[in-house]
Amino acid sequence: MNTQLFIPVFSTLLLTISSGTLAASHNKLVYLNQYDLDNNGELALTEFDQARKQRFDLTDEDHNGLVDENEYVFEYQNRMDKQLAEDRLNQVKQTVVRFKSLDKNDNGRVEWSEYQASGERSFTHYDGNQDNVINKDEPPKSRPNAQKPNEELQTAQQIEDEKQLALQRAKRLLRMPSTHSSNGFFSKYDSDQDGIISRAEFDQRRRNDFDLTDEDKNGWLSQQEYLFEYENRLDQQIARTRKGAIKQTYVRFNILDKDKNGGMTFAEYQLSGHRSFNRWDTNQDGVVSMLDPEPEQRRYAKDDKANNTGK
Template identity: 40%
Template sequence: MKTMNKALSLFLAVSSCYLIAAEPAKPKGHQPTPESKASFIRDYDLNKDGTVTAEEFAQVRQQRFSSGDENQDGVLQLDEYVNEYANRLDKRLHAEREGQIKQTHTRIGALDKDKSGSISLAEYQDSGERAFNFIDTNKDGVISKADPAPKRPAGEKPEPVRARPALVMPTTHSVAGMLAMYDKDGDGKVTKEDYLAERTAAFKRTDLDGNGDLSADEYLNEFVDRLDRQIAKTRQSQLKQAEVRFAALDKDKNQQISAAEYQASGDRMFARWDTNADKAVSMKEALPAIEPSQRAD
């Protein structure tokens, strides 16, 4: 019996090795994307020519280290590292907030079809129905992950690759956005009936004077309230991530980042994006292979 148990154990051990070897390797770290490369170029392209040279990259990195080193002792403490990042993040969030508000003014004008100076419930729901029908690509009256992405009209040029924004607001331009905004019970789907009912309720909440129309101020104030809540949430999340990055850069775990540690992290990041090793990074280069992220910020 002992011999049989030993043989069975050996068989199971060998079999498990074959099973492990047969499984495809799972990607580790953050998958490089054109959007993440565009973000890298946006952050380090000093002369805005679409290419980040090794010299530009080194100059920006030095500026960030010097700016963060508030007491000029040659190292970054946690609060110095986070504060330097927070200053850059706040500037970006402010600029994107202004852009979102500008787009909202344009949206108000587009919704006000009869140019009455306000948005009626009919105008509001008409816009909502168009958005629903566009995303409901299988035309079953339900938005879910079963809906294929809408096809681009024939002959229309693809959107240019853009850097990732710091601020992301859920929108009705995708299945994910629709679910984030309207899937209240979390079942992964939104029926048209539930969608229009939720929009009616939102219209009434926004119509503060109860006159049955949304003024430009009412529409804008409701959006700005959601916008500022999203900014606060984004800021909190991003600063927590900065603390995680600090721990990763602090290789000797002495609770501070030396100039050498900071530079080594930057060297790894630049080399990762510079896939043709020509000391410059542009959108024309191939993306890096999928590997553990060496992001530095």
């Protein structure tokens, strides 16, 4: 694959992923990762059909040439649980990083002053006019833009590392609420949901969170306490994610099973598959690659949803 051509295309992709506007299952990088068997960055229709047939046969556990509802749900649930376990591990690793970032004096504990200093930075960012009141319509202070690497100087390994990081982010199923967005910030700190966060309201929520995490009530947080509180929320989010995803898997099966006989044939499976391939093959050359222009964003029909959730 031409690395020089790949660099600007991949950089554009990174912006798309980081914006959060597309679900991972609607992401070309994930799509290629699922079906590009020889991992050469190009997916021909014959290769796509082969990959789809392999997945269909693996899902068809009794090898009768049909995939029933239980087989379909079980296969997806198995892949989902593996991805959720990977996501959880990565989240826990990042939580350790956050703890060490909060522990400014490196004494293995986060004291209230250290915890509140982080909150102060967040409040100041969203309080654009610095009046100690954050309004939902108030534009936040702009953060300094991170310096982008010089793409012409990047090595092949650096490009590959960025690609793998982008792929990991795009495949992620476990998404925790984040205060890095205005909506997430208000969801957490606007206790009375009036669209305004006062300094007192913000400080009280921060204090409540700190005290709740401080299980032994000694006035500071150990790494174990910090991790335990976050892991508890992680596991609650995993349970919600699994419940919703499994429910949607039953819906997808009913969409794919066109004749409603309880058994999906490979031909039925491929009706959705070929629509997805044609959508990504925007230059209509029979090959999907990162060099294809992005398709127009559109509302997905039910049949497309059945394919674009990883089946």
